[in-house]
Amino acid sequence: MKQVNIPGLERGCTQLVMGSMMLSDERMEYSAGLLDAYVGIGGNTIDTAHVYGPNGARAIGIWMRERGNRASLVLIGKGAHHDENGPRVTQEAMERDLEETFERMQTDDVDIFMLHRDDPAKPVGYIVEALNAQLEAGRCRALGASNWTAERIQEANDYAAAHGLTGFACNSPNLSLAKPNEPRWPGCVSVDDDCAAWHERTQLPLLSWSSQAGGFFTGRFAPERRDNAEAVRVYYSDANWERLRRASALAARKGVDANQIALAFVLHQPFPTCALIGPNETSELLSSAGALDVKLTLAEMRWLDLKDAELRGE
Template sequence: MAPTMSYIQIEGIHLPVPQLILGSMMLNIENYDYSFGLLDAYYANGGNAIDLAKVYGPKPTRAVGEWMKVRGNRDRMILIGKGAHHDANGPRMKLEHMEEDLNLQLGWLDSDYFDIFMLHRDDPNTSVGYILESLEALLEAGLCRAIGVSNWSTARIQEANDYSAAHGLRGFVCNSPNLSLARAKEPRWLGCVSVDDAYANWHEQTQLPLLSWTSQAIGFFTGRYSPDLRDESDIVRVYYSEENWERYRRAATLADERGVNANHIALAYVLRQPFPTCALIGPNNLDELSSSMEALTVSLSPKEMLWLDLKTEHPN
Protein backbone atom coordinates (compact mmCIF):
# COMPACT_ATOMS: atom_id res chain seq x y z
CA MET A 1 0.00 0.00 0.00
CA ALA A 2 1.33 3.44 -0.92
CA PRO A 3 2.12 5.76 2.01
CA THR A 4 -0.51 8.39 2.72
CA MET A 5 0.20 11.98 3.67
CA SER A 6 -0.22 13.07 7.28
CA TYR A 7 -1.18 16.58 8.36
CA ILE A 8 -1.03 19.13 11.15
CA GLN A 9 -3.14 22.21 11.85
CA ILE A 10 -1.77 25.76 11.77
CA GLU A 11 -3.83 28.60 13.19
CA GLY A 12 -5.35 30.80 10.52
CA ILE A 13 -4.94 28.23 7.74
CA HIS A 14 -8.24 26.70 6.66
CA LEU A 15 -6.68 23.58 5.12
CA PRO A 16 -4.76 20.81 6.90
CA VAL A 17 -1.03 21.35 6.43
CA PRO A 18 0.92 18.31 5.13
CA GLN A 19 3.87 17.13 7.17
CA LEU A 20 5.92 17.09 3.97
CA ILE A 21 6.07 20.59 2.48
CA LEU A 22 7.54 20.86 -0.99
CA GLY A 23 10.57 23.10 -1.32
CA SER A 24 10.79 25.00 -4.57
CA MET A 25 14.41 25.74 -5.40
CA MET A 26 14.61 22.82 -7.86
CA LEU A 27 11.56 24.11 -9.79
CA ASN A 28 12.02 26.31 -12.85
CA ILE A 29 9.48 27.87 -15.19
CA GLU A 30 11.98 27.28 -18.02
CA ASN A 31 11.91 23.52 -17.31
CA TYR A 32 8.15 23.24 -17.61
CA ASP A 33 7.69 19.47 -17.99
CA TYR A 34 10.09 18.61 -15.15
CA SER A 35 8.54 21.13 -12.76
CA PHE A 36 4.97 20.14 -13.59
CA GLY A 37 5.87 16.46 -13.19
CA LEU A 38 7.20 16.99 -9.66
CA LEU A 39 4.30 19.23 -8.66
CA ASP A 40 1.72 16.80 -10.04
CA ALA A 41 3.31 13.87 -8.22
CA TYR A 42 3.50 15.76 -4.93
CA TYR A 43 -0.13 16.85 -5.25
CA ALA A 44 -1.24 13.31 -6.15
CA ASN A 45 0.39 12.11 -2.92
CA GLY A 46 -1.73 14.48 -0.85
CA GLY A 47 0.76 17.35 -0.79
CA ASN A 48 -0.75 20.83 -0.88
CA ALA A 49 1.90 23.17 0.62
CA ILE A 50 4.84 24.79 -1.17
CA ASP A 51 7.68 26.84 0.32
CA LEU A 52 8.73 29.92 -1.68
CA ALA A 53 10.93 32.94 -1.01
CA LYS A 54 12.05 36.13 -2.66
CA VAL A 55 15.71 35.13 -2.40
CA TYR A 56 15.02 31.98 -4.45
CA GLY A 57 14.35 34.22 -7.44
CA PRO A 58 11.38 34.36 -9.81
CA LYS A 59 11.75 31.07 -11.71
CA PRO A 60 10.50 28.64 -9.01
CA THR A 61 7.62 30.91 -8.02
CA ARG A 62 6.55 31.43 -11.61
CA ALA A 63 6.63 27.66 -12.18
CA VAL A 64 4.27 27.16 -9.22
CA GLY A 65 2.01 29.98 -10.36
CA GLU A 66 1.72 28.61 -13.89
CA TRP A 67 1.09 25.10 -12.58
CA MET A 68 -1.74 26.31 -10.33
CA LYS A 69 -3.24 28.32 -13.18
CA VAL A 70 -3.25 25.30 -15.50
CA ARG A 71 -4.54 22.93 -12.80
CA GLY A 72 -7.04 25.43 -11.38
CA ASN A 73 -6.21 24.54 -7.79
CA ARG A 74 -5.04 27.74 -6.05
CA ASP A 75 -7.82 27.46 -3.46
CA ARG A 76 -6.64 23.96 -2.54
CA MET A 77 -3.02 24.96 -2.02
CA ILE A 78 -1.12 26.43 0.95
CA LEU A 79 1.59 28.78 -0.27
CA ILE A 80 4.34 30.04 1.99
CA GLY A 81 6.20 33.19 0.96
CA LYS A 82 9.29 34.52 2.72
CA GLY A 83 10.74 38.01 2.67
CA ALA A 84 12.62 40.74 4.58
CA HIS A 85 15.89 38.84 4.11
CA HIS A 86 18.94 41.02 4.62
CA ASP A 87 20.94 42.14 1.58
CA ALA A 88 24.48 43.42 1.01
CA ASN A 89 23.56 46.63 2.83
CA GLY A 90 22.31 44.87 5.95
CA PRO A 91 18.90 44.15 7.53
CA ARG A 92 15.65 44.86 5.68
CA MET A 93 13.04 44.88 8.42
CA LYS A 94 11.03 47.96 7.47
CA LEU A 95 7.37 47.83 6.44
CA GLU A 96 8.32 48.95 2.94
CA HIS A 97 10.74 46.02 2.62
CA MET A 98 8.13 43.48 3.75
CA GLU A 99 5.52 44.96 1.42
CA GLU A 100 7.96 45.11 -1.49
CA ASP A 101 9.01 41.49 -1.09
CA LEU A 102 5.45 40.28 -0.65
CA ASN A 103 4.09 42.12 -3.67
CA LEU A 104 7.02 41.07 -5.84
CA GLN A 105 6.45 37.39 -5.06
CA LEU A 106 2.70 37.69 -5.58
CA GLY A 107 3.41 39.16 -9.00
CA TRP A 108 5.63 36.21 -9.87
CA LEU A 109 2.97 33.86 -8.56
CA ASP A 110 0.05 35.67 -10.23
CA SER A 111 -1.95 35.37 -7.01
CA ASP A 112 -3.60 37.89 -4.69
CA TYR A 113 -2.30 36.45 -1.43
CA PHE A 114 0.03 34.08 0.38
CA ASP A 115 -1.44 31.74 2.95
CA ILE A 116 1.58 32.27 5.20
CA PHE A 117 4.12 35.07 4.94
CA MET A 118 7.34 34.48 6.88
CA LEU A 119 10.13 36.85 7.82
CA HIS A 120 13.17 35.04 6.43
CA ARG A 121 15.64 36.47 8.96
CA ASP A 122 15.45 38.53 12.14
CA ASP A 123 16.87 41.96 12.91
CA PRO A 124 17.21 42.06 16.71
CA ASN A 125 17.70 45.84 16.54
CA THR A 126 14.11 46.29 15.30
CA SER A 127 11.45 46.14 18.00
CA VAL A 128 8.90 43.34 17.88
CA GLY A 129 6.22 45.99 18.27
CA TYR A 130 7.17 47.69 15.04
CA ILE A 131 7.45 44.32 13.25
CA LEU A 132 4.05 43.06 14.41
CA GLU A 133 2.30 46.36 13.66
CA SER A 134 3.82 46.29 10.15
CA LEU A 135 2.74 42.71 9.53
CA GLU A 136 -0.75 43.47 10.80
CA ALA A 137 -1.05 46.07 8.02
CA LEU A 138 -0.21 43.37 5.44
CA LEU A 139 -2.74 40.99 7.00
CA GLU A 140 -5.41 43.69 6.99
CA ALA A 141 -4.66 44.39 3.32
CA GLY A 142 -5.35 40.72 2.54
CA LEU A 143 -1.86 40.11 1.13
CA CYS A 144 -1.40 37.17 3.49
CA ARG A 145 -3.62 35.18 5.85
CA ALA A 146 -1.15 34.24 8.56
CA ILE A 147 2.41 35.14 9.55
CA GLY A 148 5.45 33.22 10.71
CA VAL A 149 9.21 33.49 11.02
CA SER A 150 12.29 31.65 9.86
CA ASN A 151 15.63 31.64 11.69
CA TRP A 152 14.50 33.54 14.79
CA SER A 153 15.45 32.78 18.37
CA THR A 154 12.71 31.43 20.59
CA ALA A 155 13.18 34.42 22.92
CA ARG A 156 12.30 36.82 20.09
CA ILE A 157 9.31 34.71 19.01
CA GLN A 158 8.03 34.62 22.57
CA GLU A 159 8.52 38.37 22.93
CA ALA A 160 6.67 38.96 19.66
CA ASN A 161 3.74 36.71 20.50
CA ASP A 162 3.46 38.21 23.98
CA TYR A 163 3.28 41.66 22.37
CA SER A 164 0.63 40.44 19.92
CA ALA A 165 -1.51 39.02 22.70
CA ALA A 166 -1.23 42.22 24.73
CA HIS A 167 -2.12 44.49 21.80
CA GLY A 168 -4.83 42.50 20.05
CA LEU A 169 -2.67 41.63 17.03
CA ARG A 170 -2.25 38.39 15.15
CA GLY A 171 0.98 36.73 16.21
CA PHE A 172 3.31 34.25 14.59
CA VAL A 173 1.57 30.92 13.93
CA CYS A 174 4.64 28.90 12.92
CA ASN A 175 8.42 28.92 12.97
CA SER A 176 10.91 27.59 10.44
CA PRO A 177 14.40 26.83 11.79
CA ASN A 178 16.62 23.89 10.90
CA LEU A 179 15.72 20.69 12.76
CA SER A 180 17.39 17.42 11.85
CA LEU A 181 18.72 14.31 13.52
CA ALA A 182 22.24 15.44 12.57
CA ARG A 183 23.04 18.48 14.71
CA ALA A 184 24.58 21.43 12.86
CA LYS A 185 28.00 22.37 14.26
CA GLU A 186 27.72 25.89 12.83
CA PRO A 187 25.23 27.79 10.65
CA ARG A 188 25.10 26.69 7.04
CA TRP A 189 24.31 30.25 5.97
CA LEU A 190 24.71 33.57 7.75
CA GLY A 191 21.93 34.17 10.24
CA CYS A 192 20.59 30.60 10.18
CA VAL A 193 19.19 29.04 13.34
CA SER A 194 19.30 25.33 14.17
CA VAL A 195 17.36 23.60 16.92
CA ASP A 196 19.17 22.57 20.09
CA ASP A 197 17.68 20.99 23.23
CA ALA A 198 16.52 24.29 24.74
CA TYR A 199 14.94 25.35 21.46
CA ALA A 200 13.08 22.03 21.16
CA ASN A 201 11.91 22.27 24.78
CA TRP A 202 10.39 25.69 24.07
CA HIS A 203 8.46 24.25 21.11
CA GLU A 204 7.25 21.37 23.24
CA GLN A 205 6.02 23.82 25.88
CA THR A 206 4.30 26.19 23.44
CA GLN A 207 3.24 23.60 20.80
CA LEU A 208 3.99 26.19 18.11
CA PRO A 209 4.23 24.33 14.77
CA LEU A 210 7.78 23.98 13.44
CA LEU A 211 8.51 23.74 9.70
CA SER A 212 12.05 22.42 9.36
CA TRP A 213 14.32 23.36 6.47
CA THR A 214 17.22 21.01 5.56
CA SER A 215 15.39 18.40 7.60
CA GLN A 216 17.47 15.61 6.02
CA ALA A 217 20.81 17.34 6.71
CA ILE A 218 21.87 17.76 3.07
CA GLY A 219 21.72 14.01 2.53
CA PHE A 220 23.92 13.13 5.52
CA PHE A 221 21.90 9.94 6.13
CA THR A 222 21.78 8.71 2.52
CA GLY A 223 24.98 6.67 2.79
CA ARG A 224 26.90 8.66 0.21
CA TYR A 225 29.16 10.26 2.84
CA SER A 226 31.75 8.82 5.22
CA PRO A 227 34.22 10.32 7.69
CA ASP A 228 37.13 9.99 5.25
CA LEU A 229 35.21 11.42 2.27
CA ARG A 230 35.59 15.19 2.52
CA ASP A 231 34.80 16.42 -1.00
CA GLU A 232 31.76 18.52 -0.12
CA SER A 233 32.93 21.34 2.10
CA ASP A 234 29.47 22.46 3.27
CA ILE A 235 28.43 19.11 4.67
CA VAL A 236 31.88 18.56 6.22
CA ARG A 237 31.82 22.00 7.86
CA VAL A 238 28.27 21.75 9.17
CA TYR A 239 27.67 18.07 9.95
CA TYR A 240 30.91 16.08 10.21
CA SER A 241 31.34 15.22 13.89
CA GLU A 242 31.77 12.01 15.85
CA GLU A 243 28.37 12.60 17.48
CA ASN A 244 26.64 12.83 14.10
CA TRP A 245 28.39 9.74 12.79
CA GLU A 246 27.10 7.89 15.85
CA ARG A 247 23.60 9.22 15.09
CA TYR A 248 24.02 7.90 11.56
CA ARG A 249 25.11 4.46 12.84
CA ARG A 250 22.11 4.27 15.17
CA ALA A 251 19.72 5.36 12.40
CA ALA A 252 21.19 2.68 10.11
CA THR A 253 20.80 0.02 12.82
CA LEU A 254 17.16 0.92 13.41
CA ALA A 255 16.55 1.11 9.67
CA ASP A 256 17.81 -2.45 9.18
CA GLU A 257 15.35 -3.65 11.82
CA ARG A 258 12.46 -1.81 10.14
CA GLY A 259 13.26 -2.67 6.53
CA VAL A 260 13.81 0.97 5.56
CA ASN A 261 16.93 3.11 5.18
CA ALA A 262 18.70 5.54 7.51
CA ASN A 263 17.36 8.56 5.62
CA HIS A 264 13.80 7.38 6.34
CA ILE A 265 14.64 7.14 10.03
CA ALA A 266 16.21 10.62 10.04
CA LEU A 267 13.15 12.17 8.40
CA ALA A 268 10.80 10.27 10.72
CA TYR A 269 12.78 11.73 13.65
CA VAL A 270 11.79 15.23 12.49
CA LEU A 271 8.15 14.24 11.99
CA ARG A 272 7.72 12.45 15.35
CA GLN A 273 8.65 15.28 17.71
CA PRO A 274 6.43 15.97 20.74
CA PHE A 275 5.14 19.13 19.04
CA PRO A 276 3.64 19.73 15.58
CA THR A 277 6.27 19.48 12.85
CA CYS A 278 6.55 19.54 9.09
CA ALA A 279 9.64 18.87 7.00
CA LEU A 280 10.52 20.94 3.96
CA ILE A 281 11.72 18.51 1.31
CA GLY A 282 13.46 19.17 -1.99
CA PRO A 283 13.20 16.03 -4.11
CA ASN A 284 15.04 16.28 -7.42
CA ASN A 285 13.04 13.46 -8.99
CA LEU A 286 10.03 11.21 -8.43
CA ASP A 287 12.09 8.50 -6.74
CA GLU A 288 13.30 10.96 -4.10
CA LEU A 289 9.74 12.17 -3.55
CA SER A 290 8.57 8.57 -3.12
CA SER A 291 11.39 7.95 -0.63
CA SER A 292 10.35 10.93 1.47
CA MET A 293 6.78 9.67 1.49
CA GLU A 294 8.03 6.34 2.83
CA ALA A 295 9.24 8.08 6.00
CA LEU A 296 5.61 8.82 6.89
CA THR A 297 5.12 5.10 7.58
CA VAL A 298 7.95 4.94 10.13
CA SER A 299 6.92 5.11 13.79
CA LEU A 300 9.45 5.89 16.50
CA SER A 301 8.88 5.45 20.22
CA PRO A 302 9.94 8.18 22.66
CA LYS A 303 12.75 5.90 23.83
CA GLU A 304 13.95 5.36 20.26
CA MET A 305 13.87 9.12 19.68
CA LEU A 306 16.09 9.67 22.72
CA TRP A 307 18.45 6.88 21.68
CA LEU A 308 18.81 8.24 18.14
CA ASP A 309 19.76 11.61 19.61
CA LEU A 310 22.40 10.05 21.90
CA LYS A 311 20.41 10.77 25.07
CA THR A 312 20.36 7.12 26.15
CA GLU A 313 22.53 4.05 25.60
CA HIS A 314 19.70 1.70 24.59
CA PRO A 315 16.61 2.15 22.37
CA ASN A 316 14.23 0.29 24.70
Protein backbone atom coordinates in the same frame (compact mmCIF):
# COMPACT_ATOMS: atom_id res chain seq x y z
CA MET B 1 -1.17 12.69 4.46
CA LYS B 2 -1.41 13.95 8.03
CA GLN B 3 -1.90 17.69 8.36
CA VAL B 4 -0.78 20.20 10.97
CA ASN B 5 -3.21 22.95 11.90
CA ILE B 6 -1.91 26.50 11.53
CA PRO B 7 -4.14 29.11 13.20
CA GLY B 8 -5.61 31.41 10.60
CA LEU B 9 -5.73 28.88 7.78
CA GLU B 10 -8.82 27.08 6.53
CA ARG B 11 -6.84 23.89 5.87
CA GLY B 12 -3.85 22.31 7.55
CA CYS B 13 -0.34 22.01 6.18
CA THR B 14 0.63 18.52 5.14
CA GLN B 15 3.57 17.13 7.09
CA LEU B 16 5.76 17.05 3.99
CA VAL B 17 6.19 20.55 2.56
CA MET B 18 7.49 20.88 -0.99
CA GLY B 19 10.49 23.15 -1.46
CA SER B 20 10.84 25.24 -4.61
CA MET B 21 14.53 25.99 -5.11
CA MET B 22 14.91 23.16 -7.64
CA LEU B 23 11.95 24.37 -9.75
CA SER B 24 12.25 26.63 -12.78
CA ASP B 25 9.91 28.05 -15.40
CA GLU B 26 12.70 27.27 -17.87
CA ARG B 27 12.16 23.54 -17.13
CA MET B 28 8.39 23.36 -16.91
CA GLU B 29 7.96 19.70 -17.81
CA TYR B 30 10.36 18.73 -15.04
CA SER B 31 8.93 21.21 -12.53
CA ALA B 32 5.30 20.35 -13.22
CA GLY B 33 6.13 16.66 -12.98
CA LEU B 34 7.61 17.09 -9.52
CA LEU B 35 4.69 19.22 -8.34
CA ASP B 36 2.15 16.77 -9.76
CA ALA B 37 3.90 13.91 -8.00
CA TYR B 38 3.88 15.85 -4.73
CA VAL B 39 0.14 16.50 -4.94
CA GLY B 40 -0.26 12.87 -5.96
CA ILE B 41 1.07 11.65 -2.60
CA GLY B 42 -1.34 13.94 -0.76
CA GLY B 43 0.84 17.02 -0.31
CA ASN B 44 -0.70 20.50 -0.30
CA THR B 45 1.95 22.95 0.99
CA ILE B 46 4.65 24.65 -1.09
CA ASP B 47 7.48 26.71 0.38
CA THR B 48 8.72 29.74 -1.52
CA ALA B 49 10.91 32.72 -0.70
CA HIS B 50 11.52 36.02 -2.45
CA VAL B 51 15.28 35.60 -2.09
CA TYR B 52 15.18 32.31 -4.04
CA GLY B 53 14.65 34.32 -7.20
CA PRO B 54 11.88 34.39 -9.80
CA ASN B 55 12.26 31.09 -11.66
CA GLY B 56 10.84 28.67 -9.11
CA ALA B 57 7.97 30.98 -8.20
CA ARG B 58 7.11 31.47 -11.87
CA ALA B 59 7.07 27.71 -12.38
CA ILE B 60 4.62 27.35 -9.50
CA GLY B 61 2.46 30.12 -10.94
CA ILE B 62 2.32 28.52 -14.39
CA TRP B 63 1.57 25.11 -12.85
CA MET B 64 -1.22 26.49 -10.64
CA ARG B 65 -2.80 28.31 -13.57
CA GLU B 66 -2.70 25.22 -15.78
CA ARG B 67 -4.03 22.91 -13.05
CA GLY B 68 -6.51 25.41 -11.61
CA ASN B 69 -5.58 24.28 -8.10
CA ARG B 70 -4.59 27.43 -6.19
CA ALA B 71 -7.55 27.10 -3.81
CA SER B 72 -6.46 23.62 -2.69
CA LEU B 73 -2.89 24.63 -1.82
CA VAL B 74 -1.15 26.24 1.13
CA LEU B 75 1.45 28.68 -0.20
CA ILE B 76 4.27 29.86 2.04
CA GLY B 77 5.97 33.10 1.06
CA LYS B 78 9.08 34.29 2.86
CA GLY B 79 10.38 37.84 2.65
CA ALA B 80 12.47 40.60 4.21
CA HIS B 81 15.69 38.60 3.89
CA HIS B 82 18.90 40.57 4.40
CA ASP B 83 20.71 41.84 1.33
CA GLU B 84 24.25 43.07 0.65
CA ASN B 85 23.48 46.19 2.67
CA GLY B 86 22.37 44.31 5.76
CA PRO B 87 19.01 43.74 7.50
CA ARG B 88 15.83 44.83 5.74
CA VAL B 89 13.10 43.75 8.16
CA THR B 90 10.90 46.74 7.37
CA GLN B 91 7.29 47.16 6.36
CA GLU B 92 8.40 48.53 3.00
CA ALA B 93 10.54 45.45 2.29
CA MET B 94 7.75 43.11 3.37
CA GLU B 95 5.30 44.73 1.00
CA ARG B 96 7.75 44.94 -1.89
CA ASP B 97 8.76 41.29 -1.54
CA LEU B 98 5.13 40.18 -1.31
CA GLU B 99 4.09 42.16 -4.38
CA GLU B 100 6.92 40.64 -6.41
CA THR B 101 6.03 37.19 -5.10
CA PHE B 102 2.42 37.66 -6.20
CA GLU B 103 3.52 38.78 -9.64
CA ARG B 104 5.82 35.79 -10.04
CA MET B 105 3.24 33.25 -8.89
CA GLN B 106 0.22 34.88 -10.53
CA THR B 107 -1.68 35.02 -7.26
CA ASP B 108 -3.17 37.68 -5.01
CA ASP B 109 -1.95 36.32 -1.69
CA VAL B 110 0.02 33.68 0.16
CA ASP B 111 -1.43 31.61 2.98
CA ILE B 112 1.53 32.04 5.33
CA PHE B 113 3.90 34.98 5.20
CA MET B 114 7.16 34.35 7.02
CA LEU B 115 9.94 36.73 7.84
CA HIS B 116 13.01 34.99 6.44
CA ARG B 117 15.35 36.60 8.96
CA ASP B 118 15.16 38.63 12.15
CA ASP B 119 16.69 42.02 12.86
CA PRO B 120 17.30 42.07 16.63
CA ALA B 121 17.93 45.80 16.44
CA LYS B 122 14.28 46.34 15.50
CA PRO B 123 11.76 46.36 18.37
CA VAL B 124 9.31 43.49 18.09
CA GLY B 125 6.44 45.96 18.35
CA TYR B 126 7.35 47.59 15.05
CA ILE B 127 7.72 44.19 13.35
CA VAL B 128 4.46 42.77 14.69
CA GLU B 129 2.54 45.87 13.65
CA ALA B 130 4.10 45.78 10.17
CA LEU B 131 3.15 42.12 9.80
CA ASN B 132 -0.40 42.76 10.94
CA ALA B 133 -0.68 45.38 8.22
CA GLN B 134 -0.15 42.56 5.72
CA LEU B 135 -2.89 40.50 7.33
CA GLU B 136 -5.29 43.42 7.31
CA ALA B 137 -4.55 44.08 3.64
CA GLY B 138 -5.42 40.46 2.80
CA ARG B 139 -1.95 39.64 1.53
CA CYS B 140 -1.72 36.60 3.82
CA ARG B 141 -3.77 34.63 6.34
CA ALA B 142 -1.16 33.61 8.91
CA LEU B 143 2.25 34.82 10.03
CA GLY B 144 5.42 32.83 10.52
CA ALA B 145 9.04 33.32 11.51
CA SER B 146 12.01 31.68 9.85
CA ASN B 147 15.40 31.74 11.57
CA TRP B 148 14.16 33.59 14.63
CA THR B 149 15.10 32.50 18.12
CA ALA B 150 12.39 31.16 20.37
CA GLU B 151 13.00 34.07 22.73
CA ARG B 152 12.27 36.65 20.04
CA ILE B 153 9.18 34.78 18.86
CA GLN B 154 7.89 34.67 22.43
CA GLU B 155 8.58 38.38 22.83
CA ALA B 156 6.74 39.14 19.59
CA ASN B 157 3.77 36.96 20.50
CA ASP B 158 3.59 38.53 23.97
CA TYR B 159 3.48 41.96 22.33
CA ALA B 160 0.75 40.82 19.94
CA ALA B 161 -1.35 39.40 22.77
CA ALA B 162 -0.98 42.57 24.83
CA HIS B 163 -2.02 44.82 21.94
CA GLY B 164 -4.84 42.81 20.38
CA LEU B 165 -2.76 41.83 17.36
CA THR B 166 -1.98 38.53 15.65
CA GLY B 167 1.32 36.89 16.50
CA PHE B 168 3.38 34.21 14.82
CA ALA B 169 1.40 31.04 14.10
CA CYS B 170 4.41 28.91 13.20
CA ASN B 171 8.19 28.80 13.27
CA SER B 172 10.60 27.58 10.60
CA PRO B 173 14.10 26.90 11.91
CA ASN B 174 16.37 23.99 11.06
CA LEU B 175 15.53 20.73 12.80
CA SER B 176 17.17 17.47 11.81
CA LEU B 177 18.62 14.36 13.38
CA ALA B 178 22.12 15.50 12.36
CA LYS B 179 23.09 18.55 14.40
CA PRO B 180 25.01 21.30 12.57
CA ASN B 181 28.46 22.28 13.81
CA GLU B 182 27.75 25.84 12.72
CA PRO B 183 25.01 27.60 10.74
CA ARG B 184 24.70 26.32 7.20
CA TRP B 185 24.07 29.90 6.02
CA PRO B 186 24.68 33.18 7.89
CA GLY B 187 21.88 34.08 10.25
CA CYS B 188 20.33 30.63 10.29
CA VAL B 189 18.84 29.19 13.47
CA SER B 190 18.80 25.48 14.41
CA VAL B 191 16.74 23.88 17.15
CA ASP B 192 18.63 23.14 20.36
CA ASP B 193 17.31 21.52 23.54
CA ASP B 194 15.99 24.82 24.93
CA CYS B 195 14.17 25.65 21.70
CA ALA B 196 12.68 22.14 21.53
CA ALA B 197 11.48 22.46 25.13
CA TRP B 198 9.88 25.82 24.28
CA HIS B 199 8.03 24.28 21.33
CA GLU B 200 6.85 21.43 23.52
CA ARG B 201 5.48 23.92 26.08
CA THR B 202 3.83 26.22 23.56
CA GLN B 203 2.90 23.59 20.93
CA LEU B 204 3.68 26.18 18.26
CA PRO B 205 3.91 24.33 14.92
CA LEU B 206 7.43 23.96 13.54
CA LEU B 207 8.17 23.72 9.81
CA SER B 208 11.73 22.50 9.55
CA TRP B 209 14.07 23.36 6.69
CA SER B 210 17.04 21.08 5.85
CA SER B 211 15.08 18.41 7.68
CA GLN B 212 17.15 15.72 5.95
CA ALA B 213 20.46 17.45 6.75
CA GLY B 214 21.48 17.97 3.17
CA GLY B 215 21.38 14.24 2.41
CA PHE B 216 23.64 13.28 5.32
CA PHE B 217 21.68 10.05 5.88
CA THR B 218 21.49 8.96 2.24
CA GLY B 219 24.80 7.11 2.14
CA ARG B 220 26.51 9.76 0.02
CA PHE B 221 28.85 10.80 2.83
CA ALA B 222 31.52 9.06 4.93
CA PRO B 223 34.25 10.35 7.27
CA GLU B 224 36.94 9.76 4.67
CA ARG B 225 34.99 11.52 1.88
CA ARG B 226 35.64 15.22 2.14
CA ASP B 227 34.85 16.49 -1.37
CA ASN B 228 31.72 18.33 -0.23
CA ALA B 229 33.15 21.24 1.76
CA GLU B 230 29.77 22.44 3.02
CA ALA B 231 28.79 19.01 4.35
CA VAL B 232 32.18 18.66 6.04
CA ARG B 233 31.88 22.10 7.63
CA VAL B 234 28.30 21.74 8.80
CA TYR B 235 27.67 18.06 9.55
CA TYR B 236 30.92 16.12 9.91
CA SER B 237 31.32 15.28 13.59
CA ASP B 238 31.76 12.16 15.68
CA ALA B 239 28.30 12.64 17.18
CA ASN B 240 26.64 12.82 13.77
CA TRP B 241 28.48 9.74 12.50
CA GLU B 242 27.12 7.91 15.55
CA ARG B 243 23.62 9.20 14.78
CA LEU B 244 24.02 7.89 11.22
CA ARG B 245 25.19 4.52 12.54
CA ARG B 246 22.19 4.26 14.84
CA ALA B 247 19.76 5.39 12.13
CA SER B 248 21.15 2.76 9.78
CA ALA B 249 20.84 0.03 12.43
CA LEU B 250 17.24 0.98 13.25
CA ALA B 251 16.39 1.25 9.55
CA ALA B 252 17.59 -2.32 9.02
CA ARG B 253 15.26 -3.51 11.77
CA LYS B 254 12.27 -1.68 10.35
CA GLY B 255 12.89 -2.49 6.69
CA VAL B 256 13.40 1.12 5.62
CA ASP B 257 16.46 3.29 4.97
CA ALA B 258 18.41 5.62 7.24
CA ASN B 259 17.16 8.75 5.47
CA GLN B 260 13.57 7.74 6.17
CA ILE B 261 14.44 7.17 9.83
CA ALA B 262 16.01 10.65 9.98
CA LEU B 263 12.94 12.24 8.41
CA ALA B 264 10.63 10.30 10.73
CA PHE B 265 12.66 11.70 13.64
CA VAL B 266 11.63 15.22 12.61
CA LEU B 267 7.98 14.19 12.32
CA HIS B 268 7.82 12.46 15.74
CA GLN B 269 8.61 15.44 17.94
CA PRO B 270 6.38 16.13 20.97
CA PHE B 271 4.97 19.18 19.17
CA PRO B 272 3.43 19.69 15.71
CA THR B 273 6.02 19.43 12.95
CA CYS B 274 6.22 19.57 9.19
CA ALA B 275 9.35 18.85 7.17
CA LEU B 276 10.43 20.89 4.16
CA ILE B 277 11.89 18.61 1.49
CA GLY B 278 13.66 19.42 -1.77
CA PRO B 279 13.57 16.33 -3.99
CA ASN B 280 15.34 16.63 -7.31
CA GLU B 281 13.60 13.59 -8.74
CA THR B 282 10.22 11.92 -8.28
CA SER B 283 12.01 8.86 -6.88
CA GLU B 284 13.48 11.04 -4.10
CA LEU B 285 10.03 12.43 -3.35
CA LEU B 286 8.53 8.95 -3.07
CA SER B 287 11.41 7.84 -0.85
CA SER B 288 10.75 10.75 1.50
CA ALA B 289 7.06 9.86 1.53
CA GLY B 290 8.03 6.45 2.89
CA ALA B 291 9.03 8.16 6.14
CA LEU B 292 5.37 8.94 6.80
CA ASP B 293 4.74 5.27 7.56
CA VAL B 294 7.70 4.89 9.92
CA LYS B 295 6.75 4.75 13.61
CA LEU B 296 9.29 5.70 16.25
CA THR B 297 8.93 5.18 19.98
CA LEU B 298 10.13 7.69 22.55
CA ALA B 299 12.93 5.28 23.45
CA GLU B 300 14.00 5.09 19.80
CA MET B 301 13.88 8.88 19.48
CA ARG B 302 16.11 9.36 22.52
CA TRP B 303 18.55 6.68 21.36
CA LEU B 304 18.79 8.11 17.84
CA ASP B 305 19.57 11.54 19.27
CA LEU B 306 22.25 10.15 21.63
CA LYS B 307 20.20 10.96 24.72
CA ASP B 308 20.56 7.34 25.85
CA ALA B 309 23.55 5.07 25.35
CA GLU B 310 21.39 1.98 24.95
CA LEU B 311 18.07 1.45 23.23
CA ARG B 312 15.75 0.94 26.17
CA GLY B 313 13.06 -1.70 26.08
CA GLU B 314 15.15 -3.99 23.91
